[in-house]
Structures are given as C-alpha cells and as structure tokens.
Amino acid sequence: xxxxxxxxxxxxMAVLTGIxxxxxxxxxxxxxxxxxxxxxxxxxxxxFHRAGQPCGTCHQEGGPxxxxxxxxxxxxxxxxxxxxxVEAAEIRMTDADGTKYTAKTNCVGNFFVTPAEWQPKYxxxxxxxxxxxxxxxxxxxGRDASCAGCHTPDLEPADPFSxxxxxxxxxxxEPGSPEGAADCKVDPKRVGSP
Amino acid sequence: MKLEVSSHFRLVLAVGVLSALSISSSxxxxxxxxxxxxxxxxxxxxxxxxxxxxxVTTVFERRCGSLDCHGGIGRNMRIYSSRGLRLPNExxxxxxxxxxxxxxxxxxxxxILTLEPELVNAVIDGADPYTxxxxxxxxxxxxxxxxGAIRKGDDAERCIVSWxxxxxxxxxxxxxxxxxxxxxxx
Numbered sequence: 238x239x240x241x242x243x244x245x246x247x248x249x250m251a252v253l254t255g256i257x258x259x260x261x262x263x264x265x266x267x268x269x270x271x272x273x274x275x276x277x278x279x280x281x282x283x284x285f286h287r288a289g290q291p292c293g294t295c296h297q298e299g300g301p302x303x304x305x306x307x308x309x310x311x312x313x314x315x316x317x318x319x320x321x322x323v324e325a326a327e328i329r330m331t332d333a334d335g336t337k338y339t340a341k342t343n344c345v346g347n348f349f350v351t352p353a354e355w356q357p358k359y360x361x362x363x364x365x366x367x368x369x370x371x372x373x374x375x376x377x378x379g380r381d382a383s384c385a386g387c388h389t390p391d392l393e394p395a396d397p398f399s400x401x402x403x404x405x406x407x408x409x410x411e412p413g414s415p416e417g418a419a420d421c422k423v424d425p426k427r428v429g430s431p
Numbered sequence: 432m433k434l435e436v437s438s439h440f441r442l443v444l445a446v447g448v449l450s451a452l453s454i455s456s457s458x459x460x461x462x463x464x465x466x467x468x469x470x471x472x473x474x475x476x477x478x479x480x481x482x483x484x485x486x487v488t489t490v491f492e493r494r495c496g497s498l499d500c501h502g503g504i505g506r507n508m509r510i511y512s513s514r515g516l517r518l519p520n521e522x523x524x525x526x527x528x529x530x531x532x533x534x535x536x537x538x539x540x541x542x543i544l545t546l547e548p549e550l551v552n553a554v555i556d557g558a559d560p561y562t563x564x565x566x567x568x569x570x571x572x573x574x575x576x577x578x579g580a581i582r583k584g585d586d587a588e589r590c591i592v593s594w595x596x597x598x599x600x601x602x603x604x605x606x607x608x609x610x611x612x613x614x615x616x617x
Contacts, residue, residue: 333579359578360497375527376493376514379500380577387498398517399504401526 269294270301277428285423288312288322288345289390289403291383296349308356310349311384313342313365313404315411318392320430322346323406324418326367332357344421365406372406390427475598476555479540485603487594488536489612490587491543494569494580498526501577508546508565511535560595586611 273290280286292310295302309330314320322345329339330350338355340348360377381387387401394400411417417425475481482488492512496502502515511517513531517524518538543565544551554560567573569580570588581587589607597603 360580376497379495379497379502379580381499396504397525398519399498399502399526401498 263299266294266299280423284343284347284349285345285421288347288427289314289320289385291381291385292347292349293382293386297382306352307349307382308352308354309340309361309378309382309384310347311388311404312346313348313406314346314427315405315407315415315417316409317402317405318431320390320392320403320427321411321415321417322421322425322427323367323411324414324421324425326365326406329364329366330355330357331362333360334358344418345423345425345427365404367406368412370406392430472556474555477544477551477595478597479537481594481597481603482540483533483536485590485594485605486608486612487590487603488531488539490590490608491539492531493612494587495577496539500580509538509542511538554595560592563595566591 269291273287273294276282276286289312292307294300296305296307296310297303298306300306309328311328313323313326313328315323323342324344324346326342326346326348327339328342328348329337331337336355336357338350338357340350342348359380362374362377364371364373366372384404388404389395389400390403392402394402491501491510492515495508496510496512496515498515500506501508501510502512503509504516509516511531512535513524513527513529515526517526518532518535520532522529524532547564550558550563554563560566561572564573566581566588568575569577570583571579581591586607589604590611593601593604593607
C-alpha cells in the first residue's frame, strides 16, 4: 500500500515549489534590485559599497540584504558637481515623536541606521553637519529609508521635476581633503564622478 | 385675383406660425425650470478659494507631498509643491526652488477632490468628512503606508475638517491652517 516518492516525482515537486516561490516574489522590488547594477570592481559588499545608491532597496524586508535591514541610510558627498564622500559628517535626525538620532558617515560618505539602533516614526527631519558647516533639508522624509530614493546619484537628474541631486555638504571642495579621506580602504570618489 | 390674395395670405400666415413656433421653442430652451422644480445649491464647503487662501493646500503639501510620498509620480492623490514634485515648467522651478504655483495648487485641489468624487459630493451635501480617505488615511483610521501623517486633534485635522464643513456659520479655521502649514517646524 505504501507509495514511495520516486526521484522523478521529487524533482517535479521541487520545480513546482520553485515556480511557486518565484511567482510570489515582488516584481517591483526585483526590478529595483536589478536596476542597481553590479558591484563596483574592487569594492566588496560592506559598509563602503554602492555609495550614492538607494541602500533600502536591498536592505529591507524581502530584499536580498533583508538580514541586515536599515531604517535610514544614504551617502553624503562633499560637492554639488563632484561625488567625493565626506567622512565623519553627522546626520542629525528627529522623528515625528520627537526622538532624535545622530548617525555618522564613513570615509566614502555612507551612513546607515539599523532597527536595533533607531526605529523612527515618519516623517523625519534631517540636517547634515561637519565642523561649522550645517545643511538642513527643507522638507521632511515621508517614508523612504533610502536618501537616494529622491536624491538621485546621477549628477544631472533625469527628471528634474521629480528628482533632486545627490546630498552634498559643501558648496566647494571639502576643507582640508578635497579628494576625500586619504586612509580610506576604497576610493572615496564615486565611480564616474568628475 | 381673389385666389392670389388668398395664397399670399396663407404664405404670410405660414411664415408667421413658423416664426412663432421658433421663438417659442427658443424661449423654452433658454428659460430655467419652473420655480421649485429644481433645487439649486451653492455650497461653500471644500471651496477652491479657501483651499488656496486659507493655506489648506500648504497643509497637504507639507504633510503629504514629500517626494517619497504623494509627491512621487507613481502615487495616487498626487501633490505638487515648491518643496516636492513640480509641474513641468519652463520657469526653472525645480524641487526646492521658488513657491508653489497657482497651477500646482489647482492640480492639488483636483487631485484631492477627485480621489473619491461621489463621497466628496456627499460630504459637500453634509455627510461626515471622516468618510473620506483624505482623513481616514493620515489619521490611520484605515491602513496607510505612510503612517499617521496627521495626529487626532492636531491643527492639520482641524484645518481640513473645517474646510470640508465651511459655511457662513462655521468658517474655516484659518489659525489651525496657518499652524499646520508650518511643518516641519523650522
């Protein structure tokens, strides 16, 4: 009476299960992840990778980096027309409940906040500061964990009516280190930047 | 001769009757219905004038219109503002530049009122404003991806509700609108 599952049947079941899993995936998220392109050559996955890109695309529930999610993350560059990361800039944030959190950028300008560190209630107000320079965002962040969701990494936004340029702190070169931090493990200048 | 007069008279009579019929039908077409037949209502609720002058648009712009929320081109109830999404223009107005234009305010008004046109009509007729998504969503009376953009009892709620209920006896709460428009606090 006992019926054994043959190898052929097992394979069929595995294929069907695979199809079911794939068909349940979020196609919008999949497209967004794919749209981020490959890793930059010479920069491993980690805190220095993909400067200027929307971190929350992967670092969210359901994303390929779901095991390391962010509540807020982004990149601060030094100049408006040149994408060199600013090290040790403070990202001062205040959420709708009035709770505050300050994150700090690494040597490529990346910063990220994990849920264990801070789970803000949107909207969030933000200002970026280093030394005596301070720049406040005029509008609040409504819900997007990625700064680059609105602040496009392209030097010239493709749609100037719905996108804003990358985040920058200084109007000219960063005082003291126009090429970025000298002791950074990777080049603090974003690939493709002038 | 007698026959000629008679046919001329008939011709004049026919022309006269036709003219009279034509004038009569024209008058009927242009005149309004009998008094009492149609009840005309002029409402001051959810008026476009107050939307602009009292700053209701600014409340929606600040609370809902950031680029990552209803200022996103993929989102419904699209909101334009000086600090968020801009209507395509040749004046160099980009996000963060200049003021919200009259065209953008008009677009916001249309966006908000056409989200649920039948329900908005009902509210203008006196139904409960809290049946509308523009209140249920930000107050989180209904699931809202953007969370609670408005808190129960705060200035933004008072402003929007007073705009939706505005009439001669209950004017719009301009103080609440002014306060709610200062967001985020600067």
